[in-house]
Amino acid sequence: MAIDTGPAPSTAPEPPSDAPPKDLVMHLWRGDASGGRFQEYHVAPQEGEVVLDVVHRIQATQAPDLAVRWNCKAGKCGSCSAEINGRPALMCMTRMSTLPTDQPVTVSPMRAFPIMRDLVTDVSYNFEVAKLIPAFKPGPKDPDGLHRMAQVDIDRGQEFHKCIECFLCQNVCHVIRDHEENKPRYAGPRFFVRLAELEMHPLDTLDRRDYIHEDMGIGYCNITKCCTEVCPEDIHITDNAIIPLKERIVDSRYDPVAWLGRKITGRPTPLRASEARKHTGAAHAQPPAAATPEPGDSA
């Protein structure tokens, strides 16, 4: 994967005093805003477990105050995002059996967000961005009081609605992962998905294009697709949301009629990624130097 997870946020782990052999060895990050380190825990493996099960077992038997955010443990709420062996993922959907057993499993908090405690980060940035998004504004209903929409016209919107707001896409986005200073002017992949879902909603009547371009900072995104790679819901964030949004903005500047036509039929923009890249790359992607992909990133 192309994600650079950076150096571990800690010094070397403390070895425990009396560790029975063959146990799972877990390195969990413990600490708070003022600092912390990986702590080593040993637990007996159990059949079919996911990382969150093991973290819970450590919590229940060895570290009662270990902070971890979770809700459903079924991949539906998007609460337990973390970096497992450096790879951003949901703890509840990562089976232990998929991880190498010959080395410790490390679990650290998402890096793009300030640490609250242990594995819990402060994701309030996302909720602040959410408040800024101009809300859905539907057109009038049919005379019988219903809205009619064809399934084909909402397929793409439904793909976007799968988002569970785990914020892993935000976590890996180069524009903000290591650049806190970009946050005020950049909405991030989660919110490009949200904006795309509004823009492609067959009933919506608002025009958010200038806003997306100017206030949400979509131009900073240089489509490295890291967000798409980590999405646990397999949303094609870059191809289906970001690129079409960039395209719409470009198009509308040259051809408002084309935009209007799409808005009325509600059909999503056909996927012509290469063309979109050409447009966006040439005319509108003006990433600040800080957001340029690091060597080794795939585009």
Place this chain on the structure above:
Amino acid sequence: MTDTERYDFDVVVIGAGGAGLRAAIEAREKGARTALVCKSLLGKAHTVMAEGGIAAALGSVWPEDSWEVHFRDTMRGGKMLNNWRMAQIHALESPDRVLELEEWGALFDRTPDGRILQRDFGGHRYARLAHVGDRTGLEMIRALQHRAVSIGIDVFMECKIVRLLQDGTGAVNGAVGFWRESGRFLTFGAKAVVLATGGIGKAWKFTTNSWECTGDGMALALWAGADLIDMEAVQFHPTGMVWPPSARGLLVTEGVRGDGGVLKNRDGERFMFNYISPFFAAETAETIEEGDHWYTNKKDFRRPPELLPRDEVARAINSEVKAGRGSPHGGVFLDIASRRTPEEIRRLLPSMYHQFKELADIDITTTPMEVGPTCHYAMGGIRVEADSEATTVAGLYAAGETAGGMHGSNRLGGNSLSDLVVFGRRAGLAAAERALEIPGAPQVSEAQVVDVTRHATSYFDNEGAEDAYAVHRELQETMQALVGIIRIESELLEAKEKLAVLAERASKCAVEGNLQFNPGWHLALDLESMLAVSNCTTLSAIERRESRGGHTRDDYPGFRPEFENVNMITRLVDGEYVVAQEPKPQMPDELAKLFEEGAH
């Protein structure tokens, strides 16, 4: 003097699942200054897990459907214990609430002519569940969340409410909670409080429920002197995952059966045909052929027994496993692979496909799933007045899973999501109306606040070996073993004793660490609620000496006339939880007619 943050609102809504969000939206739109408080992040409430759909007689697939049919199905599904007026309001108003979600941006699956598609579910005469694949709860919570954010509701997230505050007359006038991140306390002054805190599933070992379902609202209501109703009625969903152990209890949506999936035992027999109770015989298919025709022709054929209400199916699975005809890991087989093409399965049930693939390494398009009963839903809850959701304590309202009455002794699938928005809206409305009539700012008692914060932090001063995680585990084992799907007096009495011991132990839990995001401390406080509510469930289960819906007594099989018309009321009297039988409200004749022989 306690050092707490202080906020005043007209209406404070506790809980941001479907019910709380809808209540807050309504209160805000009626002009009340409204706060929405939730103990996890916004948009993560348990509602997000709902899969199969939201029930409403929209009639877009079967024009024959109507609120009367929905009402009748709901009452019969609840074995007539439902509050008839709630069931009526629910059936009447749920279509408008579904259309409203669409107006707020929800994208339900469509019929070929562009209307909202509806799917079959157990106990519903017609295909009635508006849905989005098998992630309807996510769609609902996002539509409501975006709406709530866009109208500027003040949200307090990751904030747990510990106690309600009351004035000299007993009316609720506020609440005390703390930020989970910092452990810092906050006091809310409020002219009305809406409880929308969801269920109590985390008191059982195998459950579909999320972390938050610890019965907090029911306990807050009890401690403020409010009544709970029919707490014995707990729904065990027939199809939870049984393997691997760590996934045991996770829900397998009823949509699998609605979309054609069938239940088989070890011998490949569709055993549900052997478990059709007389109550449902007239409306259930007798042969496999008849059942199969029903999916496409509901007029001439009756539905297959796999789609009987959940209590019936859960008991049948339990019996098959007990008789030694279960699957290798102690469940039965749920087979959709032989009934639908892989493409259809992946399109109709994407989350199920994903869940089994990721967690059990099983491809449900080729292999039957292993399933068994799992604790899913509390039909019982806070007793409310049907039209306003007012509890028996002034200033306090309740809606959603934390409220009782609507579903009687068994809930039909899809009827919860609709319940949330129908009664969430009504609770928000009634709370706002009350609040806007009360002049001035709420006057909370500082002494009460001090008591609450002192009590809540006392766990840090406890010394000794009691540990919240261990007590919780024992609570779950007790409820699973003794107050589970099949109950008997001796075990219920044993449970009662064990709960008393556990409550004593829980009060002595010693918490390590500090106030900052400390799950051990949070659990110690959640245990207070779980134990209070488990107590009421056990007391009601002892008292209802019959079997009805989600309450099955081995020692009292079948309905008993003396319990037909009573609700079980539990409340706190002089520091003790007590149970009392009270008469169930009787429906007017014109509604009673809907249940006469031959009426549909």
